[in-house]
Each structure stands twice: as C-alpha cells, then as structure tokens.
Amino acid sequence: MNQPLRPDGYKAMLAGQIEKSIAQAEARRRAPAKTAPLGLEWQVALEKGVAKLAGSDGELPGIASMLVHPPKNAKLSWLPDYALPAFELARLLKQNPMALAAEITNDVSLAKHFSKIEAAGPYVNLRLQDAELIDGVKTILKQGENYGRSNFGEGKVALVEFSSPNVAKPFGINHLRSTVIGESLARLFGFSGFTVIRDNHLGDWGTQFGNLLAAHQQYAPERDFASLDTDELNAIYVRFSQEKKTNPALARLGQEMFAKLDAGDPVLLASWAAALNMSLKEFKAVYERLSIEFDTQIGESYFDKDAAALVDQLPERGAKNVVLDKKTKAAYIDGEHPVVLRTQDGYCVYAARDLATIAFRQQTYTPDEVIYVVGEEQASYFRTIFEVAREVGLTTLPQGGHMHLEHIGFGLLLDREGKKLSTRKGTSGKLEDVIDQLDERAYQETTARNPEMDKGLARSIAKKIAVGALIWNDLRTDRVSSVRFDIDRMLALGGGSVIDILYTYSRSSSLLQKLADDPEFTQTTPAKEFSTETEHQLAARLLELSQVIRQATIERAPHILVGYLQDLVQLHGRFYEESRIQGVSDAHLAQLRADLHRAYKTVIASGLGCLNIPLTERI
RNA sequence: GCGCCUGUAGCUCAGUUGGAUAGAGCGUUGGUUUCCGGUACCAAAGGCCGGGGGUUCGAAUCCCUCCAGGCGUACCA
Numbered sequence: 001m002n003q004p005l006r007p008d009g010y011k012a013m014l015a016g017q018i019e020k021s022i023a024q025a026e027a028r029r030r031a032p033a034k035t036a037p038l039g040l041e042w043q044v045a046l047e048k049g050v051a052k053l054a055g056s057d058g059e060l061p062g063i064a065s066m067l068v069h070p071p072k073n074a075k076l077s078w079l080p081d082y083a084l085p086a087f088e089l090a091r092l093l094k095q096n097p098m099a100l101a102a103e104i105t106n107d108v109s110l111a112k113h114f115s116k117i118e119a120a121g122p123y124v125n126l127r128l129q130d131a132e133l134i135d136g137v138k139t140i141l142k143q144g145e146n147y148g149r150s151n152f153g154e155g156k157v158a159l160v161e162f163s164s165p166n167v168a169k170p171f172g173i174n175h176l177r178s179t180v181i182g183e184s185l186a187r188l189f190g191f192s193g194f195t196v197i198r199d200n201h202l203g204d205w206g207t208q209f210g211n212l213l214a215a216h217q218q219y220a221p222e223r224d225f226a227s228l229d230t231d232e233l234n235a236i237y238v239r240f241s242q243e244k245k246t247n248p249a250l251a252r253l254g255q256e257m258f259a260k261l262d263a264g265d266p267v268l269l270a271s272w273a274a275a276l277n278m279s280l281k282e283f284k285a286v287y288e289r290l291s292i293e294f295d296t297q298i299g300e301s302y303f304d305k306d307a308a309a310l311v312d313q314l315p316e317r318g319a320k321n322v323v324l325d326k327k328t329k330a331a332y333i334d335g336e337h338p339v340v341l342r343t344q345d346g347y348c349v350y351a352a353r354d355l356a357t358i359a360f361r362q363q364t365y366t367p368d369e370v371i372y373v374v375g376e377e378q379a380s381y382f383r384t385i386f387e388v389a390r391e392v393g394l395t396t397l398p399q400g401g402h403m404h405l406e407h408i409g410f411g412l413l414l415d416r417e418g419k420k421l422s423t424r425k426g427t428s429g430k431l432e433d434v435i436d437q438l439d440e441r442a443y444q445e446t447t448a449r450n451p452e453m454d455k456g457l458a459r460s461i462a463k464k465i466a467v468g469a470l471i472w473n474d475l476r477t478d479r480v481s482s483v484r485f486d487i488d489r490m491l492a493l494g495g496g497s498v499i500d501i502l503y504t505y506s507r508s509s510s511l512l513q514k515l516a517d518d519p520e521f522t523q524t525t526p527a528k529e530f531s532t533e534t535e536h537q538l539a540a541r542l543l544e545l546s547q548v549i550r551q552a553t554i555e556r557a558p559h560i561l562v563g564y565l566q567d568l569v570q571l572h573g574r575f576y577e578e579s580r581i582q583g584v585s586d587a588h589l590a591q592l593r594a595d596l597h598r599a600y601k602t603v604i605a606s607g608l609g610c611l612n613i614p615l616t617e618r619i
Numbered sequence: 620g621c622g623c624c625u626g627u628a629g630c631u632c633a634g635u636u637g638g639a640u641a642g643a644g645c646g647u648u649g650g651u652u653u654c655c656g657g658u659a660c661c662a663a664a665g666g667c668c669g670g671g672g673g674u675u676c677g678a679a680u681c682c683c684u685c686c687a688g689g690c691g692u693a694c695c696a
Contacts, residue, residue: 071639085638123639166696203696211695241695300696332693336622343694350696377690379623411624412689420689449657477632480624482689484631489645493657495631496644503657511655518655563633566643577652577660619657 021296025197025365028295035151035193036143038546039064042113042132049107050089053100064547070125078116079533080125081540087122097122130529133539134592137526140542140599148545148606153194153553159365160186160196162373163292166203167299168212168275169237170230170430171286173421177410177483180474180612182373183292184558185408187610189369191546192553197295197365200283201357204276204299206350208237210258212275213268214250215240217257226274230282233275255345262304262347286431290467291612300353303360307352310359311341317392339384354385358394358405366397369404371556376409376480383407408556411482413474418484434485438466441491446619457618464614465491465502471613472498475558496566498613504572505604506619508597515581515594526592532578538571538596542603549610558611565607572600 039047039062047063063084070076070083086104090097101119104110110117116127140147162182165175183198190196215236216225228236244250261268276299287293311331314322321334322341329346333339341352361370372382386405389395395403415421443462447453469490474483476496493499515521530536544564552560575596584590605615 068638072642083639087638121639164696206696208695330694334693337691338693340694345694347694349694351693375690376624378696380691383623409624445657481632482625486631489631492645494645499657500644507656514655559633563643566633570643574660576655580655582655 018298018302021298022364025199025295028197029157029195029365031195033154033190033193033195034146034149035154036146036149036546038150038152038550040136040543042128043067045110045113046084046126049104049110052107053093053103065551070123076120076125078118078127080116080118080127081537082126082128083120084124084126085122086124090122128536128540130536133530133536133543134526134528136543137539137595137599140602141595144602145605145609147602148549148610149191149193150546150550151193152550153189153192156194156369157365157367158186158189158194158196158369158371159199159361159367160189160371160373161199161201162186162371163287163294164201164203164374165279165283166208167279168209168230168233169279170234171283171432173413173429173431173434173485176431176434176470177413177474178373178375179290179292180471181408181410181479181558182371183290183612184471184475184610185371185373185553185556187612188549188553188558188561191549191606191610194369194553197367198293199361200294200297202276202279202297202299204272204279205301205304205353207254207258207347209261209272210256211240211244211254212237213257213261213271214253216271218250218253225271226278230275230279258347259345289432289435289463290471291614300350300357303353303356304348306359307348307356308342310356311348311352314341314355314388314392319388319391322388333384333388335384337380337384339381351381351385355389355394358385358389358403362394362397362403366399367403368397368401369406372405372407374407374409376411379407379409406556408479410479414482414484416484416486416488418482421485435466435470438469438487438490439463441487442466442469445491450618453618461616461619464616465499465619468498468502468608468613471611472501472562475611476562478559479557499619501565501569501604501608502616502619504569504576505601505615506617507576508572508601509617511576511581512594512597512601518582521582521590521594522587524587524591526595527586527588530592531589532575534571534574534578535593535596538568538575538600541568541571542596542599545603545606549607552610561607561610565604568600568603568607575600 043064050063066088067082067084070080084101084104086097086101090100093100098119098121101122101124104124105117105119113129113132114126115129116125118125160182162185163175163179165171186196186198212233213225216223216228219236219239220228220232240250240254244254257268261272280297312324314331315324319333322331323334324331325344328344329342330344331341331352333341333351339351340349341355342348358370361367374382382405386407389405395405397403413421439462442465443458446458446462446465447455450458473485473490477483489495490497491499493503530539548561548564552558579593579596581590581593584593608615
C-alpha cells in the first residue's frame with residue numbers, strides 16, 4: 001500500500017499511549033473480579049422444592065427472577081413479601097398452575113424460611129420468617145461495601161465504550177449522558193462479577209480536523225496553533241462550519257488540510273498532537289470531578305491505517321453488502337441506509353475506523369460483551385456496522401465463542417422547558433460550567449440550612465451533591481426517554497431528587513452517631529423478631545439489592561436500581577418515624593433497629609456506588 | 620417517503636420476556652406530629668394506559684391500523 005508513513009515523533013507519541021492503554025487493560029483483565037453468590041438461602045430452598053416437584057433434574061429458570069411483589073390491594077388477610085406466579089413453571093412441568101401452586105405450599109421443608117406460605121389460585125404467596133430476615137441483615141453488615149455483588153458475570157469480560165468526547169472541543173454537556181450512563185453500566189457489570197474494561201474512544205481524527213486546521217489558517221493565522229485553547233478552537237471551528245455551508249472553497253480547503261494531515265505533514269501533525277494533549281488534560285479534569293477512570297483511551301486516529309486495509313478485504317472476507325469502487329477507492333455498505341466507509345477521495349471515515357476498532361478489540365481485549373454507549377440516534381448505524389463485523393468474522397473470539405456487540409442508546413438531554421439544548425441560545429455549554437453552577441447552588445443551600453457548619457466542609461459536601469444531582473437526574477428515568485435538565489428540581493428536597501436519598505442516609509448516620517455517644521445505648525444481641533411491619537418490609541427489601549443490580553445489569557438499565565433505591569427511601573422514612581431508638585427500654589429491640597439503620601446505609605452506599613454517586617455523611 | 624424511538628394521573632415518571640383490582644413522587648384536599656437533622660408520617664381524591672380493531676382463560680404489555688411528537692435517512696462524527 002502506498003499510504004505514507006507518519007513521522008517517527010508522532011508514532012512514538014501515539015505508541016506510548018497505546019501501550020499504556022493496553023497494559024492497563026491487561027492488568028485489569030488479570031485482576032480477579034470480586035464476586036459473591038447471588039441467591040439467598042430461602043430462594044435456594046424454594047428452588048429445590050420446585051425441582052423436587054419436577055421429579056427429575058429438569059432445568060428450571062431461576063426462581064428469583066420469577067418472584068414478584070404481591071399487589072398492594074390483593075384480597076388477603078395477611079401481608080406476603082413475595083408471590084410466585086405458577087404459570088410459567090406449570091407450563092414447563094405440564095401441570096395445572098393452580099394445582100402446582102397448591103403443591104408447592106405443601107413442601108414442609110420450606111417452613112423453616114417462611115412463616116406463611118399459601119396458594120391463592122395460581123399464585124403462591126410467601127411471607128418470610130423474621131429470623132430469616134434478621135440473619136440477612138447480619139449478612140449485609142458483615143459484607144459491608146461488598147454487599148450487592150454477585151457472580152453471574154464471573155469469568156466474563158465486558159468492555160464498555162463510553163463518553164468519547166471530541167478532541168479540540170470543550171467537554172460539553174452533550175457528552176454527559178454517555179459518560180454518566182457508561183460509568184454506571186461499567187460499575188453494574190463490575191458488581192455483577194464481570195471483569196470490566198472502560199474504553200474512551202476519543203474523537204481525534206477525521207475531516208473535522210482538516211476543517212479545524214483550515215479554520216486556524218483562515219481566521220487566526222497570526223496565532224500559533226498550540227497557543228489556542230479549546231474555547232478559541234471551538235469558536236473558529238463553529239464559524240468555519242457555518243461559512244463552509246455557503247462557501248464551497250472553504251469545504252475544499254478543509255479537505256485539503258485533512259489530506260495533508262493524513263499524509264503526515266509534520267507541522268499539521270504537531271498542531272494535531274498539541275490539540276490532543278490539551279484536550280486530554282481537560283478531559284482528565286472533568287473525569288476527576290466525576291470520579292471516572294478509563295482503562296484505555298485510544299483515539300480513532302490509531303485505527304485509521306488498519307481501517308484502510310480492512311476496507312479492502314471486506315468483500316472477500318464475506319461482507320455481502322460492501323461495495324468497493326476500484327477507480328475512486330470509495331467504499332460503502334449498501335442497505336436500507338447506506339453507510340460510507342471510504343470517500344471518493346480515498347479517506348476512511350468513522351465507520352471504517354469503527355470496524356477496525358472492533359478487530360482490534362477482538363484481538364487485544366477479547367471481551368465477551370462490547371457495549372457502545374452512544375445516543376439513540378445512531379441505532380441504525382450500529383446495526384449496519386455490527387452486521388458487517390459479524391459477516392467478516394470480527395466477532396469470533398480467538399479463544400472460541402463470540403464477542404457480543406451491543407449499542408446502548410439513550411434519549412436527548414433537554415432544557416427545563418423540554419426544548420433541545422442549544423449552543424446558540426446558551427442553554428448548552430461546557431459540562432464544567434454546569435457542575436460549577438450546581439455546586440454553587442448546593443453550597444448556598446447547605447450553608448443556609450447549616451449556618452454553623454464549617455465552610456470548608458460545606459464546600460466539600462456541595463461538590464458531592466452537585467455531582468450526585470447531575471448523575472441521579474440522568475439515571476433516574478429509562479435510558480431511551482429524554483432527560484430534562486432542571487436545576488431547581490435536581491436540588492429540591494422531595495420529588496425523588498438525589499437530595500432525598502442523601503438526606504435519609506445522613507439522618508441514619510447522625511442517629512447512629514448519637515447512639516454511639518449515648519451512655520444508655522449499649523451494644524447487645526439484636527431482637528429475634530421485628531416490632532413493626534415496616535421493619536419487616538424494610539429488611540426484606542434491603543436484601544434484594546444484588547438481584548436488583550443483576551437485573552439492572554442484564555437490562556443495561558441503571559434506572560431500575562434508582563427505582564429500587566427510591567422505594568427504600570420511602571420505607572426508611574416510615575421506619576425512621578415509627579421505630580425510635582433513643583429511649584426504648586428493650587435493648588435488644590433498640591439494637592435490631594440500629595442494625596437496620598446500618599444495613600440501610602450499607603445498601604444505599606452500594607447502590608449509589610453502582611451509580612457513581614458520591615456519598616456524604618452530612619448534608 | 621422509508622426506518623427506529625416515544626405517547627400511562629394536573630405535572631415528572633415506573634410498570635412493556637402477557638398474569639391478582641395499572642403504581643410512585645410532586646401538586647391538591649383532609650388528618651397526626653413539631654420529639655433521633657432540610658419537618659416527617661398517615662389518608663383521600665385523581666386513569667376509556669394516544670384512538671380503533673385483533674390474538675386468548677387473561678393485554679398498558681403481543682399483532683394490525685390510524686393519530687401526535689422526536690430522531691435518523693451515505694462521502695461529518
């Protein structure tokens with residue numbers, strides 16, 4: 001191939017980055033994932049009971065995934081914790097659901113776990129023994145920050161591509177959703193026992209750089225390129241893009257500049273490298289504020305040469321719809337929505353680089369799951385690309401098996417009125433500015449509520465609230481629906497904001513602190529049974545964490561976890577109110593209640609951890 | 620035009636691998652408390668699940684169709 005070689009300095013710079021990324025990802029792969037068994041004892045017992053009825057070693061789906069919460073207004077004289085609908089099991093066992101439900105209730109071995117188990121038509125209603133739940137609470141406290149982990153992803157590698165900002169531009173809030181959702185999914189995968197690789201696929205190549213370099217030449221030739229900051233670069237880029245629409249000469253200039261860059265022009269490459277380094281520094285600052293660390297940050301530029309070679313091979317490797325034009329070197333994927341791989345001028349575009357990236361991951365990281373956290377508007381694009389990748393064998397793993405490619409889309413980020421964010425109207429902007437704004441508001445609120453609080457402490461709390469509010473607001477609804485950005489709502493107490501959950505957490509914290517200082521409260525063994533229905537329910541719900549995390553992981557849906565945490569907040573409110581501790585004469589009961597507060601804190605800490613929302617003992 | 624997504628309480632949203640009388644929060648109305656921390660808790664009212672048709676023991680969920688909104692629709696990423 002007559003592709004020109006790039007200057008050594010450029011290669012060396014890039015090579016350093018690549019090797020570091022690969023090494024880091026490799027280290028991550030080798031580190032064993034922390035895991036824990038998923039099922040609870042009573043679930044295992046229930047599963048065994050049903051298996052016994054099946055009579056043989058018949059494969060049954062997990063009981064846990066079939067359990068539902070009984071409807072609040074079911075006509076029952078008692079309160080079950082769970083209901084097991086027998087429909088599916090009955091189908092599998094070729095039995096009548098009503099009869100099967102009745103049969104399950106007859107299993108005497110279940111009496112140890114359930115205080116009541118009763119069939120209601122085709123449903124088996126179950127109420128757990130207090131002792132079972134109190135044991136569970138003990139387990140929560142023992143496992144601490146590892147509580148909620150499970151093992152269902154054990155031995156598997158999940159690569160999550162997310163954030164992927166564009167170099168030479170400020171980190172805008174348009175990249176917020178990918179960043180927030182991606183990090184949360186990465187954490188969920190990790191908690192579910194997967195080995196996780198976080199991959200930041202930087203937008204650092206393409207004709208956009210030709211345009212940027214051309215813009216520099218047009219509008220700011222007197223300035224050294226490297227002296228321009230990203231705001232300035234963005235300004236000239238936006239201006240160039242506007243004027244390019246009506247001025248074909250500018251469009252040509254942009255293409256020429258990219259051609260020179262691609263051919264290895266040392267001056268242009270130096271400019272490009274300066275922009276890359278500057279952006280990396282800026283991105284790092286943003287990621288630090290959000291507590292995000294990538295294992296690998298390899299930009300698109302790295303895959304450009306591989307992409308060119310790969311495109312030429314696609315038809316012979318079995319890509320049915322790839323069309324190559326021998327004369328112009330143009331290439332595209334034909335189909336309902338054609339996707340260009342290489343332009344008529346012979347430059348690979350992002351689609352070709354994306355394919356080369358898949359090949360690279362196939363050989364370097366060999367992941368079982370590859371998750372692309374990119375806006376929903378690119379859904380059809382990814383479908384097309386993935387299909388080609390499968391056709392030409394890019395998803396077949398060297399060790400056998402397949403690399404599962406999956407696009408995780410998400411809806412738009414809208415302003416408070418529900419309008420699309422716009423740079424021109426000033427409703428869109430830099431992510432850091434938005435965080436600063438939230439930070440300041442949170443600080444004012446915190447100091448107003450706590451006039452005596454140390455200012456430094458208030459500052460650090462406000463920082464956490466700001467980041468937490470930002471993330472919570474994004475993750476609280478289903479990914480595919482759009483999200484509104486309304487600062488008032490995000491920082492309000494009530495309304496299901498992050499403040500609600502941080503508030504209940506800090507309330508438990510301060511209560512436990514008070515108990516520690518209270519001479520009348522002494523550590524003892526907890527009571528053997530709960531004193532209120534709320535305590536019972538709270539304990540049962542707290543014990544669902546790992547199942548919820550598993551579900552959220554499988555469905556790639558952090559909002560499932562958020563919904564669960566919101567339920568807990570409600571239960572906690574009632575519990576806190578009903579079950580006072582100070583002044584309670586029964587020391588064992590007081591201890592049980594204190595344990596519930598500790599367990600609550602543990603579960604909230606794990607749950608918020610999976611969402612990447614920072615915790616604070618005070619608020 | 621074609622493709623994908625969305626439409627559920629006044630508002631913001633859960634629930635969509637079919638399952639018991641469709642659930643939360645905010646707001647509204649009424650009540651209790653002002654006691655371990657932004658007071659909190661309890662209760663009520665509020666729904667032709669966008670319209671229509673179909674599938675079956677059973678549909679917000681599956682299928683068809685129509686309506687409304689959003690996004691995408693090749694040489695940008």
